[in-house]
Amino acid sequence: MRPFPHQARRIAASLAAALAVIAGGLAQAEPAEAAASRIRLGNSADVGRATWSGPAFTLNGSGGIVSASMARAVDAIRGGTGSLDVVVLAASTPASGSRTPECDAVMRLSGINSCTTWTLTKPSDGNNSQANTDIRNAEFVYFAGGDQCKYAAWKSTSLRASVQSVVAKGGGSGGGSAGHHINSSVVYDACQGSITSSEALANPYDSYATFTTGMFDWPNYGDTINDSHFVSRDRMGRTMAFVARALKDGLTQGGRAWGVGVEEGGSLFIDKDGLATLSGADTYVVLGDHTPEKAVPGQPLTFTGFKIWRLTAGQTFDFKNRPTCGYYLRSVTNGVTDSNLYNGTPITSC
Template sequence: MRPFPRNTSPASAAASSPRRRPIHRVTACVAAALAVIAGGWVQADQAEASASRIRLGSSADASRATWSGPAFTMNGSGGIVPASMTKAVDAIRGGTGSLDVVVLAASTPGSGSRTPECDAVMRLSGINSCTTWTLTRASDGNNAQANTDIRNAEFVYFAGGDQCKYAAWKSTSLRSSVQSVVAKGGGSGGGSAGHHINSSVAYDACRGSITSDEALANPYDSYATFTTGMFDWPNYAGTINDSHFVTRDRMGRTMAFVARALEDGLVTGGKAWGVGVEEGGSLFIDKNGLATLSGADAYVVLGDHQPEKVAYGQPLTYSDFKIWRLTSGRTFDFKNRPTCGFYLKSVTNGVADSNLYSGTPATGC
């Protein structure tokens, strides 16, 4: 989640914004242009007053009967992480041929290129085209051309920005279009806001961003809002994603989110799994549910029992969250989730244990 336009520095935004504020809404500009650059076609056209389309690479879609995914990328910040994106592209195309990518955004970049994610994607092998759609209204999720492009693509990437706007697409055609990409063996992913929307329980931030201290002091704070039923990807059930994880100290709020998901029945089976990824980190998840981390650290936070105390206006008490810390190159099996290798941390009357981001892993369990 990022309450400022794509390409805006998180540090500068935090410095100029109050600690707690509503998510910034940015109206996208619309451009129309046709040019040839870097040996590929760049096509831009206006589809609706609030929807813009810019396509890089081939003007014709890749044609192929079957694909080898699904595959997913879950990024801690908004940009493409080449290492994990390359793994996803290769997994989906089975190492041969090329595929089409669609990037979905709800705002234009604050500066620089209008297509920063596609610029990065086009530098990878196995890419036929990359199309950026900027959709600024909830109803733009029914844009016919956008849905056609999505359904013809093999990977959909949700840019950073505002996950509340992404959650608003739940009742539009866009949701089923993205699901169709995964169903045919393609993939989905995203960074920051795009990471949030790809979990089973999405922290939608529709009333504003909440800090760890606020969430632990009152897990039912009005800023702690969720969307369910948007996506429920294979092997990734019961998850709640969080981003910018260590830099913005979000372990505490993920703990509160996990407790809320258990108390409110937002997950099944009595377990909720927070997945926090640090800026610069990315989880590639293959069709068998095996996640491999590239870049900065990631954390999986398990709540496997009901909270001791979670109530409106009261601080959280929850004993023994099980936490796995992943470093670059480490794996986590979301299909056959581990029962060992975690460390334990608790929250008592809204106060979390010290050193939340490190601990001695359990053995022999």
């Protein structure tokens, strides 16, 4: 019997790892993890100010800063006056180019006092005292692209509460790609590896479909599961599977789960009242509002009637008062989706 695609992929990965060990020699030591590093741009002293006007959030489909949405978040938090401090959190240093690409973009915006990049390479770095001091003194925390599993590992460290304190004082949070994932209330953490749509639909309990809960639960943004690089990597199917899993396993409240898939180049700015405005490429909100007809380990998914909102640049979505109309419907039957997942005629007579 030929292996399924995901089996073939994993077998190939295992063989590659084994060959690497043989080629490198069994006695070769693994490289040590780099120490936590800090690079600050702008003023050396933090802003001193008692009140802020957020919270505000930016959620990006790829890793980089989207200037339009970030500028709106900065202006919303500072209330149009003064300046603020930003911290960028990353789990690895860029392979080439600038070591601070996100801060480079942030420093070009108005209303910025400083931007500090912290590269934290191991879970215990989430307890780094200077990093936590910088976060707590900041007004916006941005999670860079990379590996959301490494971000999820900070859940049991001081860093989680430090980021929460920024939002609580009227600041903000955001991120792109992996940083987008970590800002939803249910996080697809990819700690066992990345899963494709075909794999997730064939078995929503695939070992690669792993989740972290209890990391962050931002105001007006509960019961969400974020996904990134959405259209270009054809991730609608896996978001459907994630939504079904969240419902079946009780990971969300009220019998509803909301997938939020942002395409590369797209960015949602979400204000303090939960109103999201899209800049750039498309975003999809995928609602599951009933128990899946079939979501069991080792079997393909069946779920009828996902409600899908497609947002284009300039459009809004109210996460505080979530709409009950304007969606199109798509279903999955025995792991096979309806056609034309990324476009449909909205239902307006709800």
